[in-house]
Amino acid sequence: MERIFFQPGPTTLPKEVLSRAKAEWDDFEETGLNIMEHSHRGKSYETVHDQAKERLKRLMDIPETHDVLFLQGGASLQFAMVPMNLLESGKKAKYALTGSWSEKAYKEASKIGQCEIAISGKDTQYRTMPSMDYQASDEDAYLHITSNNTIYGTQWPDLNIFSHPNLVADMSSDILSRAINVSDYALIYAGAQKNLGPSGVTAVIIRKDLLHENEKLPNILSYHIHAKNNSLYNTPPVYSIYLLNLVLQWVEEQGGVAEMEERSTKKAKTIYDVIDASSGFYKGYASLESRSLMNITFTLENSELEQQFINECEISGIFGLKGHRSVGGFRASIYNSVPLESCEKLAKFMVQFQEKYGK
Numbered sequence: 001m002e003r004i005f006f007q008p009g010p011t012t013l014p015k016e017v018l019s020r021a022k023a024e025w026d027d028f029e030e031t032g033l034n035i036m037e038h039s040h041r042g043k044s045y046e047t048v049h050d051q052a053k054e055r056l057k058r059l060m061d062i063p064e065t066h067d068v069l070f071l072q073g074g075a076s077l078q079f080a081m082v083p084m085n086l087l088e089s090g091k092k093a094k095y096a097l098t099g100s101w102s103e104k105a106y107k108e109a110s111k112i113g114q115c116e117i118a119i120s121g122k123d124t125q126y127r128t129m130p131s132m133d134y135q136a137s138d139e140d141a142y143l144h145i146t147s148n149n150t151i152y153g154t155q156w157p158d159l160n161i162f163s164h165p166n167l168v169a170d171m172s173s174d175i176l177s178r179a180i181n182v183s184d185y186a187l188i189y190a191g192a193q194k195n196l197g198p199s200g201v202t203a204v205i206i207r208k209d210l211l212h213e214n215e216k217l218p219n220i221l222s223y224h225i226h227a228k229n230n231s232l233y234n235t236p237p238v239y240s241i242y243l244l245n246l247v248l249q250w251v252e253e254q255g256g257v258a259e260m261e262e263r264s265t266k267k268a269k270t271i272y273d274v275i276d277a278s279s280g281f282y283k284g285y286a287s288l289e290s291r292s293l294m295n296i297t298f299t300l301e302n303s304e305l306e307q308q309f310i311n312e313c314e315i316s317g318i319f320g321l322k323g324h325r326s327v328g329g330f331r332a333s334i335y336n337s338v339p340l341e342s343c344e345k346l347a348k349f350m351v352q353f354q355e356k357y358g359k
């Protein structure tokens, strides 16, 4: 039986990417080596590195004003690097709190400099995105947002509501799933392990005027140093970037971000429709207007059936649905690599489960 997966991250990679990596496993382009056995200063790896950078630029239409960095330490290191590099003394960093990851980003930044909460959705238990009634002020170093809240299953439906001269976005769980205007951002970061590839590499897109030399910062934490060295200041995560390049190539071959956006909308609708038609048997966690197209969170009206739901899913070959411990219930993560057919199978399973156990 074919297994299908809905993990929140790391998640599955496109089958075509795994097949290509397998074919090149012990002989990358007739060099007799796996790419990860190559020097990061050699031609073979440098080509892969530059291709990945150029592909991301093409796919996201990244303007010349911005640079692309490939860093390590996950999105969590960016929670610290952003304020270390962008929060000058005398200024304040502003945070939009929309879930656990933005709370973590805010707490980390508070250790480094002065921070304030600009808007918050906490009073709705993060079911609803807060209204955007925040005006940029001269004291702001930047405004930090999280475009998609992986744990609660909420997402800003329209990113155009933010007009801040220094907008910083954690796009770890929805990058490349919808078109955005990169010029609107001072900095975008995303851990790769959802829509970009495997864990181990984090993409950072930064406006070049923010790349200041700062002698007080350790080199490894400085965007300026990484940019000056084309992300080759120290040994990069060679294999992760190789897989990232293959995933980006796959996205291009599928039709780019516009195609991913169309697919995401269709995939999410397939599952949300079942929840909405279930007369309360399934309950969506997020408010309708804040629903994520990447992480679908739901519970069962009868919580005693939860273990049964997971057991029967697994018998049917469906895995990775257990919700995060802070929300409970279930979460179907439907990143770019998850095909529509998997969502249709899950939707069908959910209908059958309700037929069997519903009143």
Ligand SMILES: Cc1ncc(COP(=O)(O)O)c(C=O)c1O
Pocket: 009, 073, 074, 075, 076, 077, 101, 146, 148, 149, 150, 151, 170, 171, 172, 173, 191, 192
């Ligand atoms: C939106 C968001 N930000 C940050 C993180 C943390 O990423 P990492 O584990 O790469 O540090 C995650 C992880 O799931 C996430 O979903």
